[in-house]
Amino acid sequence: MRIILSGGGTGGHIMPALAIADELKKTEGVEIFYVGKEGSLEEELVQREGIKFYPIPVEGLPRKKISAKTIHSMWSLSQGMRACGKILKEIKPDVVIGTGGYVCAPVVLKAQQYRIPTVLQEQNAFPGKANRFLAKKASFVALNFKEAKVYFKRKDNLIYTGNPVRQAFLDKISQDKKDNREEKIVLSFGGSGGQESTNDAIKEIIKSHDKLPFHLIHITGRDYYEEFMEDVEERKDLEILSFSLEIPNLMDKADVVIASSSAMTLAEISALSKASILIPKAYTAGNHQVFNGKSYESQGASVLIYEEDLTGEKLYATIEDLLKDDKKRQSMGQCAHRMCNEEAVKEIAKRILELGSHGKEKEKTNS
Numbered sequence: 001m002r003i004i005l006s007g008g009g010t011g012g013h014i015m016p017a018l019a020i021a022d023e024l025k026k027t028e029g030v031e032i033f034y035v036g037k038e039g040s041l042e043e044e045l046v047q048r049e050g051i052k053f054y055p056i057p058v059e060g061l062p063r064k065k066i067s068a069k070t071i072h073s074m075w076s077l078s079q080g081m082r083a084c085g086k087i088l089k090e091i092k093p094d095v096v097i098g099t100g101g102y103v104c105a106p107v108v109l110k111a112q113q114y115r116i117p118t119v120l121q122e123q124n125a126f127p128g129k130a131n132r133f134l135a136k137k138a139s140f141v142a143l144n145f146k147e148a149k150v151y152f153k154r155k156d157n158l159i160y161t162g163n164p165v166r167q168a169f170l171d172k173i174s175q176d177k178k179d180n181r182e183e184k185i186v187l188s189f190g191g192s193g194g195q196e197s198t199n200d201a202i203k204e205i206i207k208s209h210d211k212l213p214f215h216l217i218h219i220t221g222r223d224y225y226e227e228f229m230e231d232v233e234e235r236k237d238l239e240i241l242s243f244s245l246e247i248p249n250l251m252d253k254a255d256v257v258i259a260s261s262s263a264m265t266l267a268e269i270s271a272l273s274k275a276s277i278l279i280p281k282a283y284t285a286g287n288h289q290v291f292n293g294k295s296y297e298s299q300g301a302s303v304l305i306y307e308e309d310l311t312g313e314k315l316y317a318t319i320e321d322l323l324k325d326d327k328k329r330q331s332m333g334q335c336a337h338r339m340c341n342e343e344a345v346k347e348i349a350k351r352i353l354e355l356g357s358h359g360k361e362k363e364k365t366n367s
Contacts, residue, residue, distance in 0.1 A: 001002065001029060001031070001094050001095075001096055001353070001356045002030075002031045002033070002091055002092060002093045002096065003024060003030060003031065003032055003093055003094060003095050003096075003097065003118055003352065003355070003356065004033045004034070004035055004087075004088075004093045004095075004096045004107065004111075005017045005020065005021055005032060005033070005035075005051075005097045005099070006013075006034065006035040006058075006097070006098050006099070006103060006104035006107045006108065006138075006243075007032050007036075007042070007098055007099030007101055007103060007104045007121075008037055008041065008042035008101055008103035008104070009053055009108050011225050012100075012123055012133060012191070012192075012262040012263055012264040012265070013041050013042075013101040013103070013104070013123070013307040014041060014042045014046070014099075015166065015264045016099045016121050016123060016163060016164050016264060017034070017042075017045070017097070017099040018049060018050075018166060018239050019046065019165060019166040019167075019345045020052060020099075020121070020163035020164055020345060020348055021049070021099060021347060021350070022166055022167060022258055022345070023040060023164070023167075023345045023346060023348075023349035024352065024353070026320070026349075027118060027353060028267075028277060029277065030042035030353075031322030032051050033052050033053075033054060033067065033079075033091055033308070034046045034051050034052070034053050035053075035054045035055075035056055035084065035087060035103075035104075035107045035136035036054075036055065036056070036103055036340065037055065037056065037058055037103050038051065038055030038056070038057065039055075039367065041104070041192060042103065043055060054087050054253075055086070056079075056083040056084060056106060056107070057078045057079045057080055057083065058079075058080035058102060058103055058106055058225070063179065064096065077284055079329070080106040081109070081110055082245070084106045084107040084109075084110040084111075085110050085114075087107070088107075088110055088111060088116065089214075093111070093116060094110055094116075094355075094356035094357040095116070095117050095118070095119060095270060095352055095356045096116055096117070096118045096119070096277045096357055097118070097119045097120075097121065097230015098119070098120050098121070098130075098131070098134060098347045098365075099121045099123070099150040099209075099353065100119065100120070100122060100123060100124075100128050100130065100131050101130065101287045102130060103170075103359075104130065105134065108120070108130075108138075109134060110344075111240070112134070112137045112138075112344070115189045116138070117138055117139045117355050117356070118134070118139060119138060119139045119140055119141075119142070119348075119351070119352055119355065120134055120135055120138045120140075120142070121141075121142045121144075121164070121348065122141055122142065122143050122148055123144045123163055123263030123267075124133075124144065124145065124263050124288040124289075124291065124292055125144075125145035125147040125148055125263060125288065125291035125292050125294070125295050126148065126151065126287065126288040126291040126292075127148050127151050127152065127288075128146075128207070128288065132151060132153075134200075135152050135153075135154060135157070135158075136153065136154055138147075138157055139157065139355050140157045140158070140159055140351060140355075141157055141158050141159070142159055142160075142161045142344075142347075142348050142351075143158060143159065143160045143238070144160065144161070144162055144163040144214070144263055144344075145291075145292070145295055146181050146211055147291065147295060153365065155187060159351070161341060161344045161347050161348055162267070162339075162340060162341030162344040163263055163264065163266070163267035163328075163343070163344060164267075164344045164345035164348055165267050165268060165271050165340075165342070165344070165345065167311050167343075167345075167346075183214050183215050183237075184213075184215070184255040184256070184323045185213070185214065185215045185216075185217065185253050185254045185255055185259065186214050186216050186217070186218075186254060186255065186256045186257075186258065186319055186323075187217045187218075187251055187253075187254035187256075187257050188202055188216065188217070188218045188219070188257075188258035188259070189218070189221075189244075189258070189259055190219075190221060190259065190260045190279070190281070191220035191221075191249075191259070191260045191262050191281070192243075193222075194219070194222070194223060194224045194281065195260050195281060196224065197278050197279065197307045197310050197367065198258065198260070198310070199220055199221075199224050199228055200312075201310050201311060201312045201314075201315045202216070202218050202315075203228065203231060203232065204310070204311065204312025204313070205312040205315060205316045206232055206235075207239065207312075207315075208230070208313075208316070211235070212237045212238075213290050213320075214255075214319070214323060215237055215238075215239070215289040216237060216239065217239040217241070217250055217254070218239070218240050219241045219242070219243065219244055219338075220239070220241070220242055220315045221242065221243065222242045222243050223256070224242075225240075225241075225242035227242075228240065228338070230244035237305075247268070248272075251268060251269070251272055251274060252272055254274065255275070255322075255323060255329060256274075256275055256276070256277065256319060256322050256323060256329065257269055257274045257275070257277070258277045258279065258315070258319075259276060259277075259278060259279070260278070260279055260280060260281045260289055261278040261279075261280045261281075261289045261290070261292040261293035261296065261302075261304075262281075262289060262292070263292055266278075266296060266336075266339075267340065268300075269302075269336055269338075270301070270336045270337055270338075270339050271340050271342065272333075273333035273334060273336060274332075274333050274336060275302075275322055275328070275332035276296070276301070276302045276303070276332075276336065277303045277305060277315070277318055277319065277322070277332050278293040278296060278297070278302045278304050278305070279305050279306075279307060279310060280292065280293040280304070280306065280307070281307070282306070282307045282308070289355075290313070295339075296336065296339065299335050299336075299338070299339060300331065300332060300335040301332055301333075301335040301338075301339060302336070302354050303318055303322070305318065309327075
């Protein structure tokens, strides 16, 4: 069975795809291929996993008024569609899976035109435009948040599974749950690309305190690291990173996690039963991170701070409030864990394999 995966732009679209790929590869005879943007984060991560990567030229459409960039993006989309047509004819996949974002739109759309079964995985409480459009002809759509259901016109192909978390994420967690440090640990990061507002608030906290009453691990994002470090000196209570592939271990050790409310980060927070402070990125498509964050806040799993309200002083006070209350953190972690479906990736993979097998049987009958 041959399966194409596509999704990219951010780790939030890529990690669910890799989780699904990991699970599908456990079945003998399954071949996995990945279609994404050339020179992108998905190309880097996918090739590291040993999956054959097919690059296509594609760009996201600007969200504002029509401009020269809009015209260029439309031209890029048409080029991407042509490239996807060639890839589909070469691979002849049994199923094509999209995990969201503009990157997956051309390949899923072209697959639907060729009457190849397609599957969508929607991470967010407010679905993206691409998935809302493509869902009309998808074989099924796997939802992470139940709240997302109302935004799809077609309802009969929607299933609730939760977000797929890679087994490798859980496997990497240190067996020793106790850290050598006596002080509490706070992990702060803003997704795979970083978050400027969080960086500014963390920098304000560092400058306002000669020594923090906790150990802070902050991940700036590669593009922000040099600028961040211009104003920050090395200290024993700080660990400043530009990027990390060790999020499982870092999150596992943390008493409090500060993060944007990307769906994949939330799934990992839930899997590890962590208390969290969420800072939704205000500029995401459809403001979906706000919807995600509100869902966790309403379940008592997180404290939500909007970017427009974020200051170092407010963030520090929130951290202090959580660190001094062990019962509150434990309760928040338990609430977060209740929002996690550890069997999500198995359920999605099982349905994909059934879909592919049904298609093969249909081919035999027709031939």
